[in-house]
Amino acid sequence: MRTIWARQALLPQGWAEGVAVAIDAAGRIAAVSRAPAAPEGAETRAILLPAVANLHSHAFQRAMAGLTERRGPDPRDSFWTWRHLMFRFLDQLTPDDIEAITAFAQLEMLRAGFASVAEFHYLHHAPGGVPYADPAETSARIAAAAQRTGIGLALLPVLYEHGGCDGRPLGPGQVRFGTTPEGFARLAEGAARALAPLPPDAGFGIAPHSLRAVSRPGLAAAVALRPDRPIHMHLAEQPAEVAEVQAAWGARPGEWLLANAPVGPRWCLIHATHLDAAEIAGLAGSGAVAGLCPITESSLGDGIFAATGWRAAGGAIGIGSDSNIRLGLAEELRTLEYSQRLRDGARAVLATPAQSTGRVLYQAALAGGAQALGRASGAIAAGNWADLVALDPEAPDLWGRAGDGILDAWIFAGDNAMVADVWSAGRHVIAGGRHAAEGPIWAAYRAVMARLIGA
């Protein structure tokens, strides 16, 4: 049993001064108690928060950051031209590359203050669609990366059946993703096996890619596969996607799910960007989490999520780093809030009379992330995994701050440099802002990048 004592900590009932958090050998919080001074042998910190779960990542895409800003031959650059580049880029990756890039992205997630990640992964086969000897090769590589970084992992193997709503075959850039529903069941079993070497906080979920890429029976089979596990699906990132679904499935994506799928609290709807009023009311009320990826959704020109309407309808939200072009929890949250401000011509849009903007955003990301990963986390409470963040009290904008003002300073005036320590299920993965394995993880990533960019 170890104890971390904090001068200020964010507890489920609110901010508290003088808090001792006891952590057991498995990495769970054993007890939380008030203590005016640090108990003997305790590690002490100034500011302690529950850590947020990153609910959506395609780790491989980290390697494309900054490489897609040249205009292609298309007169209009868009999500769709970017997706074409992304398919071509991913097609070069070997399993070693995947492991190296994933470890580097996870390292950056930890430095950004995330303690866990849901990895939504579809690069199932070798180039050309040739199966790997182990069908869960990619799952195993992602798990190996998590073993090196210590991040809390939720593996989300993806069902990807065809190249569009009309059932067209996979394009050349997609053949590495393809699975039948039967093959997917084996992948999901493989993902569960791939977690065996990891600590017990690791988990997995089921990820039918989107209504663009799955069939009705495929979706039904995937949803039925593991009724105890989270279900993640891309929902409505782009207007063209909504139109395609509407034409082929006879309804908008959210509308179709509400009428035909058991959408509810175990669902995480990624990119709930283009919803109409009925979809907002229905999906928010279902208890599903809206999986928002504000930086990526800005970078890809997806559009502005209806956060105010969704929250007014009681909807849950969480944060994903998606393309990983920037890893920053504070930056994700302020990007979300600022998108609402730009749309509405208003300030402190998500604040409530009782809680500041930063507090509302952080609390929502804690709850939504934990729910989406099916991970006992999101609060400093006995029984949860010890997913914790300590902020640097000497950072200029944190010095002398208390309560919600700490979160406001981190989210609106701060960045990753304020993150001093991160514990993932009790593993002290970031200390003094650094990870113990930074050197080798960066060296392996650099070797991959040297080949990919021809440097």
Next chain:
Amino acid sequence: MRTIWARQALLPQGWAEGVAVAIDAAGRIAAVSRAPAAPEGAETRAILLPAVANLHSHAFQRAMAGLTERRGPDPRDSFWTWRHLMFRFLDQLTPDDIEAITAFAQLEMLRAGFASVAEFHYLHHAPGGVPYADPAETSARIAAAAQRTGIGLALLPVLYEHGGCDGRPLGPGQVRFGTTPEGFARLAEGAARALAPLPPDAGFGIAPHSLRAVSRPGLAAAVALRPDRPIHMHLAEQPAEVAEVQAAWGARPGEWLLANAPVGPRWCLIHATHLDAAEIAGLAGSGAVAGLCPITESSLGDGIFAATGWRAAGGAIGIGSDSNIRLGLAEELRTLEYSQRLRDGARAVLATPAQSTGRVLYQAALAGGAQALGRASGAIAAGNWADLVALDPEAPDLWGRAGDGILDAWIFAGDNAMVADVWSAGRHVIAGGRHAAEGPIWAAYRAVMARLIGA
């Protein structure tokens, strides 16, 4: 004469490998030449860029960062409720406070990659509107801060006559700003005198605050005061401001200027947010710089600038850090581009067939900043001040990159941590990512904050 040799440098004619930049004792670039290897005695760097000028700052507002996220009694939080908080906050500041906060903000500007700043300052009098013994007290304090940080300063004393377009008296939060046109002429002289202790790259300009705060004769007198100097004015940050101007002046702000003022290349129009098509065409064509402050304009819910239309009309743009809630040049530029993407549902919106998004943004900020400050800078060229930035070639997203890919990586995947060195008019103000006077500047700022936030 000193020489900096760079493996890659951005020159007016484009990227070049092996560039020697000779800098004279005054801090001007004496010569730029191609050299395959570093000349003897040269400092060497991997990546050298011209540094951008920050064209709009209210340094004092830095101290409010993260402190305005609690909802006030107003049901709707907005620019206007924030402005009320800001007036109250500024009313507590002494000249010592101003100097300490300004130095800290300038330090962060330099670490963000800016080499110079236009300080738009209106805190002319003591609390209650009581004149200081030296009417240019604030100018002197800002100049003193610049002397400590080494930033290239353009002082912009502000003409602020009344509390609204209807000529109403200054409110209690505004009495420290008030000047008559005659008083303003003395302030402008005082600003010029306050620059005397600074190196010769320092300059000043004239800042009629906005059509909300000046009279017709006041504006005309200010514009006529120094025909050789830049004129900076807030233009159209909020819809309510446009409506107020329209009611009182008989035209929208840009429309009125086009018809009644000699708007042209020496003008910098801050917050050109709410313009109609005729204003875009007229003002862009006038040669004026649109002074954009993307982070602040997001934070205050101002709205999305029509960057695509403005650029298509040949308009110049530059970047200001305004409220200084975050100091980040890369973050400002990507916030600008992302606002366009969210509005248009497109990517690489400001890219051209010849130049990547990052290159277009950076080049525009260089040219617009230099023009707005009236500062010989914005390009590595003989005769300009040696305003330079060296980026860290070991940063993960810069490693192995070349040409425009460097700017894309910094702006879209990077942040201030990539800034290794900054020279302002040859003064080596940032080295290894740090400023030599960080310790005392931070200590002085902290002492001010301790009082202001009651810590």
